[in-house]
Amino acid sequence: MTGHHGDVLSLVYTSSASQPFRETALEQLLEECRENNAETGVTGMLLYRSGRFIQVLEGVAETVRALTDRIRRDPRHHDMRVLLEERVPQRRFPDWTMGYRALRGSGEVAPEGYRDSFSDLDADSDEDTARRALAELTLWFRVRSAASVGA
Ligand SMILES: Cc1cc2nc3c(=O)[nH]c(=O)nc-3n(C[C@H](O)[C@H](O)[C@H](O)COP(=O)(O)O)c2cc1C
Structure with a gap:
């Protein structure tokens, strides 16, 4: 699944949900997604x-591009904007068929920098800013995943 070095395409996009997503949806x-x-x-x-x-999607380039086209047409969201598309030497989320985190209003404590990172990726940011924001969110995601193992 990992492929050769340079084989992995990593694509990051933002979009707006067409309706507020409930937990079950x-x-x-x-x-x-995971299936x-x-x-x-x-x-x-x-x-x-x-x-x-x-969303961060990573995998074989053609697969990721085809999936991105399919997701783009999904009526559950709109205004998809690709922020980053780059070849990476290895996957950042090798263990996740689709890791997920929500940041809810109350009870959920946003880590230092999370809000800013999220906004930076959300806004019309240049590639460096997007890359930095993504790195922070990736780290946050990993740390949080490690902390919640078994939960
Ligand atoms: C925000 C968002 C993210 C999605 N991510 C994925 C994904 O990672 N993998 C996937 O197969 N489908 C994903 N989907 C669902 C696809 O748009 C599509 O419904 C699904 O692939 C089934 O396609 P099909 O009905 O043509 O088989 C996502 C949809 C949305 C709205």
Whole structure:
């Protein structure tokens, strides 16, 4: 699934949910994602906050591009904007057919820098800013995943 070095395409986009996603709708979506992605060898993460998605998709370039086209046509969201598309030496989310994190209003403590990173990726940012924001969110995601193992 890892492929040779340079084989992995990493694509990051943002989009707006067409309707506020309820927990069950998100779970359904994730189940669908994970099933498909396990078959096609796609990994990544999905973040959701206040009606906005940020998704990282990684895998074989053609597969990722085809999936992105399919996701773009999904009526559950709109205004998809690709922020980054780059070859990476290795996957950032090798263990995730689609990792997921939501940042809800109360009870969920945003880590230092998370809000800014999310906004930076959300806004009309240049590539360096987007890259930095993505790196921070990736780290946050990993740390949080490690902390919640077994939960
Ligand atoms: C925000 C968002 C993210 C999605 N991510 C994935 C994904 O990672 N993998 C996937 O197979 N489908 C994903 N989908 C669902 C696809 O748009 C599509 O419904 C699904 O691939 C099934 O396609 P099909 O009905 O043509 O088989 C996503 C949809 C949305 C709205």
